[in-house]
Amino acid sequence: MPFYRKPRNFTPLCMISEKKSIKNNVHHSIFTSRFDKFVGDWRNDLKHGKGYFLTIGGKLYEGDWYNGFRHGNGTLSNRLPNGTFCLEYRGDWVKGKPEGVGWWYYKNGDVYFGFWKRGYRHGYGKMWYSDGTLYVGYWHMGVKEGLGMFVQVNGNRYEGNWKSDKKNGLGRFYHMSTGQLQEGCWLDNLCVKSKMLDITVRQFCVRPTEYPIPLETLQDSRKILEESKLWLSQSLGDIDKQLKNCID
Numbered sequence: 001m002p003f004y005r006k007p008r009n010f011t012p013l014c015m016i017s018e019k020k021s022i023k024n025n026v027h028h029s030i031f032t033s034r035f036d037k038f039v040g041d042w043r044n045d046l047k048h049g050k051g052y053f054l055t056i057g058g059k060l061y062e063g064d065w066y067n068g069f070r071h072g073n074g075t076l077s078n079r080l081p082n083g084t085f086c087l088e089y090r091g092d093w094v095k096g097k098p099e100g101v102g103w104w105y106y107k108n109g110d111v112y113f114g115f116w117k118r119g120y121r122h123g124y125g126k127m128w129y130s131d132g133t134l135y136v137g138y139w140h141m142g143v144k145e146g147l148g149m150f151v152q153v154n155g156n157r158y159e160g161n162w163k164s165d166k167k168n169g170l171g172r173f174y175h176m177s178t179g180q181l182q183e184g185c186w187l188d189n190l191c192v193k194s195k196m197l198d199i200t201v202r203q204f205c206v207r208p209t210e211y212p213i214p215l216e217t218l219q220d221s222r223k224i225l226e227e228s229k230l231w232l233s234q235s236l237g238d239i240d241k242q243l244k245n246c247i248d
Contacts, residue, residue, distance in 0.1 A: 030042075034056055035056050036053065036054065036055045036056055037053070037054045038051055038052070038053045038054075039051055039052055040052060040053075040065065041065070043067075046067050046068040047065040047068050047069075048065055048066060048067060048068070049064070049065060050063070050064060050065070051065055058078055058079030059076065059077075059078060059079075060076070060077045060078075060079065060085055061074055061075070061076050061077075062074060062075050062077075063075060063093070064093070066095075069093075069095045069096040070093045070096050070097075071093055071094060071095060071096070072092070072093060073091070073092055073093070074090070074093055075087060075089065075090040076088045076089040076090070086105075087105055088104070088105055089102055089103065089104045089105070090102060090103050091103055091116070092116070094118075097116075097118050097119035098116040098119050099116050099117055099118060099119070100115070100116060101114070101115055101116070102116055108130050109129075109130030110127065110128065110129050110130050111127070111128045112125060112126070112127045112128075113125060113126050114126055114127075114139070115139075117141070118141075120139075120141045120142040121139040121141075121142050122139055122140060122141055122142070123138065123139060124137070124138055124139075125137075125138075125139055131153065132153040133150065133151060133152055133153060134150070134151040135148060135149070135150045135151075136148065136149045136151075137149055137150075137162065138162075143164055143165040144162040144163075144165045144166075145162055145163050145164065145165075146161070146162060147160070147161060147162070148160075148162050150167075154176070154177060155176040155177065156173070156174060156175055156176050156177065157173070157174050157176070158171055158172070158173045158174075159171060159172045159173075159174070160172055160186065161186075166188050166189045167186040167188075167189045167190075167191075168186055168187060168188065169185070169186060170184075170185060170186075171183075171184070171185075171186050173191070173194075174199065176205060176206075177205055177206045177207050178202075178205060178207055178208060178209055179198060179199050179201065179202025179205035179208045179209060180196055180197065180198060180199065180202070180209065180213070181196070181197045181198070181199050182194050182195070182196055182197075183195050183197065193228065196213055197213065198212050198213050
């Protein structure tokens with residue numbers, strides 16, 4: 001009677017059971033230990049493909065997944081007390097964070113559309129604020145930096161350089177109510193050196209100045225600017241090429 005000989009190479013039953021339990025392809029209603037719910041595609045026990053994920057706190061993500069991360073295109077919503085959902089973000093994702101192009105709807109009513117990087121506003125974008133103001137321009141890791149335009153509720157607007165979320169550098173400020181243009185240097189939202197000009201539609205403004213601004217009579221005004229340390233320290237952008245009147 002032959003005796004059974006145990007082979008040297010074999011797969012334990014626990015490993016066989018573990019491999020059978022690895023999730024692949026489409027699964028319905030997979031719950032985590034904290035009762036979060038996922039419905040969608042799996043690959044090697046990771047969310048991969050299309051699916052939606054609803055947390056116990058009411059966060060809902062619907063879209064693309066890659067190796068367990070929100071990656072691709074998708075939407076993020078919040079559940080309201082009445083059971084409906086309010087959209088928070090829709091656009092591109094990279095490894096779980098907004099990156100690429102997308103819309104973000106803030107709770108206070110602000111709306112942003114533009115480029116993102118690692119979850120921050122980064123690059124060119126537009127921001128509609130709840131108070132009626134508008135910013136169009138460049139961002140750096142969540143703050144205004146570079147060239148941009150800010151439009152106030154009354155129509156006045158600033159066009160120029162920004163740094164650390166403030167007006168810094170060369171810029172123009174249009175006083176649309178009085179019909180005047182202010183060109184010069186800005187430092188932490190304050191204009192420290194400028195020249196005032198009348199815009200061509202001054203007479204059609206709401207409160208135009210009674211008399212036009214007289215021509216400049218200061219001698220050697222260009223030399224004064226050239227010797228100004230503040231002026232020389234300003235960073236130049238594409239818009240600065242149009243500031244000939246201010247420089248001259």
